[in-house]
Amino acid sequence: MKSVGLARRAAAFGASSAVLAAMVTGLVSGPAQAATPAAAGKAAPAAAAGQAGHKPKVSITAPKASTGDYQGTCPVKVNFSSTIKVAVKGKTELAYRWVHGDGSKGKVKVVKLKGHGNKYVKVKESLTFNGDVKGWEAVQVLGPRKAVSKKGYFSVSCANGDHGDDNVRVWARAWADPDSYVGPCTPGDKIDFGGVIKVNRPTWVKYRWVLNGDVVDSGTIKVWDSRRVDLGYSPRHSQRGWAQLVIVGPDEGASNRADYKVWCKDESPSVKVSATNLVTGTNHDGCKVGANANINSTGAARVKYVWSVNGTPVAKDEAVFAGAGTKNVVLADQVLAGDAKNGGKITLSVFGPDNNDSITQTYAACEAKASVSAVRVVGQRNDMCKDSRGPGVDFSATLHTTASATVKYHWMVNGKQDGPQLERKVDGDLDVTWGIGGTHGASETSGSIELVIDSPNSASSGATAFVKTCPPVA
Incomplete structure (x- = not known):
């Protein structure tokens, strides 16, 4: 019963049979897929990447439709696109899916990323509509960090049918902004008339603007629920008057009269x-x-x-x-x-x-603030193993500042400062490294390491534990 109801709602949107099937299948089978080994296999790498350390930052642009407000013959194909930005440090997997305005969700897709820095992934989707529809699309990222884009809105208005309907009701309201003008009456709009057309169901509406009894503008527009129309007027002499928004079809009626007054004053004395x-x-x-x-x-x-x-x-x-x-x-x-x-x-x-x-x-200039990522183990030196010592270990961390600043910091190994205080110029992100020698009389080197920022503010990477062992002797 659930899938049948969804199919009816999707059909009301005018989507093609293939799209309807995909939308219904995606919504009904989505939760079940999450429990299957295949679906778990897709989600596991992204989860593992998040558990291993700091989750990469993710941002998503709002989807854009190739025809955001389409009016014309149907069926019509609408293409959607969005860009996902992932801050990659090493390897990670991007898992995402499309989310539809009717509540359904697309299949989960996975893209493997590697390297360092920001990676941009452009994702696309195409839908075909056979009738009037108004909705939105969004992109949901499931890994390495959960995020959802803003909604990208679109509408399709099929013009290959009869727009008349005896059951359609139309209302209108009008106003003047400003309703009183005092100043020189030179060319250029002095009074702006605004109007709102409301309907009880989506339809095409034919309207006219009447100014002091004369028709001065007209048009035909598609109205879903309510829509604004405007008229600009530049009087050349002092006067009082009114404007009215008249509905010609499919219903007949008129708005209230929007009264205005204009006082044309000489340019002297001038306004400063x-x-x-x-x-x-x-x-x-x-x-x-x-x-x-x-x-x-x-x-x-x-x-x-x-x-x-x-x-x-x-x-x-x-x-x-x-x-x-x-x-x-x-x-x-x-x-x-x-x-x-x-x-x-x-x-x-x-x-x-x-x-x-x-x-x-x-x-005033921005006051720079500094922070640091967790320390990463980036290398192992086994040459020390020949001298009855554990392997040497190399580390890396990323310094970050909100503005250009000189950052002073030091490394801590097993809770004690290792080496002198260091100083680097940072404007944004900067990777720094450190290495320690192997432990004497042992086949492994282990402990904890931490990077501590001393200036321009205090910050710490937190302690990172490590264990490295000499390879077995062949």
Whole structure:
């Protein structure tokens, strides 16, 4: 009964028979496969990799559809793609599967990776649809670390059928933004009308914009649940009026009247804008910088503004003043990279109807924080075995900093410092190594090793136990 219900829901999406079978099979047999030897064999290597040490970092991009909002004849094939990023140190196995919006899941696939550094794996999936559907796809990583991507949304609207339906009901609402304008009446939109069309079931809707009794715009759109439509208007003289969103089909009706008023004022006295009180803030957790400032206007105006970091524009918007006043604007945290981590400048530039202005303020450099991975055994030197000593052992660990910094550290063997304090310049990740000699009068060398960071902050790799034995004499 469970599989039949799923098949009916999937069929309602308009998927092809092959896709329906795959979606139903993936959802029903997925848990059972996890108990089979074959499925366990796929999951075991990824689990083993995680148990052996630090689990590699994994990130996934949201799936993208080749036709995210398709309108046309059906059947249609929609291709989905996503990229999985894995921080590889040695060998690991990437296990993943596709997750569908109807609740089903695809087969688990495994990709073997080796080397050091970030590896990028592009994964793809194709689905064929025969009818209207609206849904999403996601990618689930099962190993070496569990993760799920954001949802990639898509829709298919098949236009090879009759769009009319006597049971369809359509509603509309309209508004003016702003509903009152004061300023020079020069070319350019002064009043923006927004409207929302709602339906009780997906359908094509034909609509018209009526401005003060005259039809000024029209169109036909597919509406799933609700959809917004807009109209811009640039009056050339002072006036009062209204706009209305009229539904022509398949149902008939009209929205409320969105009233507006316009007062065209001479450009003198001119409106002056300025930028003041710029404050910057450095977020040392993740090395980001943000800011806020005031935009001032001596009268009614629409003021555009641009934020720049070290001369590069990073965000833009506009502030609307109905009269003289001040508005506070905010630059959201921006991630810093390269030389920008060492400090720089943030600029806010404002553009008014009669003048422009800007303000610049410096921001503080990111305070670097250092960390270290677990120590790894990377080599064994058996030449010492000839001198009645255990083998020499070589080790490696990865230093990491959030910004460029000088890292001071030392190695600890069996709880005691081994060698002097060392110093390295680190900007990101840097592998460091250490080696110890074999134990006298023994055939094996064993103990524990640890890397301790002394500066710019305290951190430790934790102790790693090791045992290495001389090979038997031939």
